[in-house]
Structures are given as structure tokens and as C-alpha cells.
Amino acid sequence: MDIGDMRREFESEGLDRDDLDDDPIRQFERWFEDARTAGILEPNAMSLATAGADGMPDLRTxxxxxxxxxxxxxxxxxxxxxxxxxxxxxxxxxxxxxLGLNRQVRIQGPVEKVSKAESLRYFASRPRGSQIGAWVSEQSRAITSRGLLEQKVAEMKRKFAGGEVPLPSFWGGYRVVPERVEFWQGRPSRLHDRFEYLRTDDGWHIQRLQP
Known part of the structure; x- marks a missing residue:
């Protein structure tokens, strides 16, 4: 299938250095609120790229x-x-x-586990069905049928009937600590605006990148 002719112009206002906050987290918060206000479907959905010891990249949402x-x-x-x-x-x-705002944000950095207290606080806020699902699924492992999952769900519902669902010891959070953050704004003729924040010993360095 040849889809080389699929294209559209990015009709949007430009992005200048004066438009940016000096701190990328505050700038991200500003754009996140724009996405939420604009009705972007699941604005907190993000692609997460990792690579194991073999160097093979992996990607998921x-x-x-x-x-x-x-x-x-x-x-x-x-x-x-x-x-x-x-x-x-x-x-x-x-x-x-x-994409509905002709924008994307890229973030790179080291990853650390969050504290157990942070994981517990978030886990307690989840719907009960999602809490039970965390206990049921050995995520990424092979299984012969969906029926086995449903059987495990029924078992966990009986096990925790009438009480709180505890935080599994094998479940919790990760924090991506930003070292590099890029804000991309689509512009006509593919002459997009790109600004990159780089963490340095003296704070954040901001530079414009060519599209």
C-alpha cells in the first residue's frame, strides 16, 4: 500500500522562545492543560520507549x-x-x-521506582476492579486462554470480599526523571518549531532545533 500522498498542512500559530517558560515542567503543565481543555482524547496517554540488555528498543502506550x-x-x-x-x-x-493541537512533547531521562507510600496512595485511588486486576495479571506472561484470567478474577473477588484490596508487592510506580525535554509545534510546509530543554549543572539550557 503506497500512502506517500497522505499529508496535511499544520495550520497553527508558531512557537517562539518568548512563549516558553524557563522551566520545562511548568511549560509541560501549560500545554497539558491546553490539551485537556481542547478535548484531546486521553491527554495523559504517552508512548513509553525502553530497551533491555540486548539493546532492542521496545514501545507501548x-x-x-x-x-x-x-x-x-x-x-x-x-x-x-x-x-x-x-x-x-x-x-x-x-x-x-x-496531534489535534499539532503538538508533541518528547522526554528522556533515567528511571527510578517511586516510594511504596506513593504507590499505595495511587493504588488506593483506583477502582476496585482495577485493583483486583493488578493481583490477577502476571503482565506480559503467556496464558492459554482468557477463561483462566476470569477464573483468577473470581478467586480474588472471593479472597478480598468485604475488605480492602491490598497493594501487591509486585506492583508499583516508576518515575522518569527528565534530562531532555522537547516541545514541538507543527507549522506549514514542514517548517516546524522545536525547542529543546537540556538539564545542566546550572539549570535548564533552552535551544531551538531545526525541523
Missing amino acids: VLLKYFDARGFVFYTNYGSRKARELEDNPRAALLFPW
Whole structure:
């Protein structure tokens, strides 16, 4: 299938250095609010790229659950493929594709586990079905049928009937600590605006990149 003719012009206002906050987290918050206000479907959906010891890159979509000056947090099973890759190579990249606004944000940096208290606080806020699902799924492992999952769900519902669902020891959060953040604004004729924040010993250095 030849799809080389699929294209559209990015009709949007430009992005200048004076438009940017000196801090990339505050700039991200500004754009995140723009995406949410514009009705972008799941603005907290982000592509998470990792690579294990063999160097093979891997990619999937996860949900951002918290961000602040320390970094960007998501949650998963500590036995999942992404977790095993982060154990081998604790660095990752994130991509927020807010295409409805002709924008994307790229983030790179080291990854660390969040504290148990942070994981517990978030886990307690999840719907009960999602809490039980965390106990049921050995994420990324092969299984012979969906029926086995449903059987395990029924078992866990009986086990935790009438009480709180505790935080599994094999489930929790990771924080991507930003070292490089890029804000991309689509412009006509593919002459896009790109600004990159680089963390230095003296703070954040901002530079314009060619499209």
C-alpha cells in the first residue's frame, strides 16, 4: 500500500522562545492543560520507549498518573516486560502525541521506582476492579486462554470480599526523571518549531532545533 500522498498542512500559530517558560515542567503543565481543555482524547496517554540488555528498543502506550519537578510517573507490574527492561537499562523516553493541537512533547531521562507510600496512595485511588486486576495479571506472561484470567478474577473477588484490596508487592510506580525535554509545534510546509530543554549543572539550557 503506497500512502506517500497522505499529508496535511499544520495550520497553527508558531512557537517562539518568548512563549516558553524557563522551566520545562511548568511549560509541560501549560500545554497539558491546553490539551485537556481542547478535548484531546486521553491527554495523559504517552508512548513509553525502553530497551533491555540486548539493546532492542521496545514501545507501548501507558498513562501518565502524576508529574512534578521530580519527573513523570506511571504504574505497572514489576514483572512486566517494561519493568524487566528497566531493570537492565534504567533509562526511558516518553512521547505525548497531541496531534489535534499539532503538538508533541518528547522526554528522556533515567528511571527510578517511586516510594511504596506513593504507590499505595495511587493504588488506593483506583477502582476496585482495577485493583483486583493488578493481583490477577502476571503482565506480559503467556496464558492459554482468557477463561483462566476470569477464573483468577473470581478467586480474588472471593479472597478480598468485604475488605480492602491490598497493594501487591509486585506492583508499583516508576518515575522518569527528565534530562531532555522537547516541545514541538507543527507549522506549514514542514517548517516546524522545536525547542529543546537540556538539564545542566546550572539549570535548564533552552535551544531551538531545526525541523
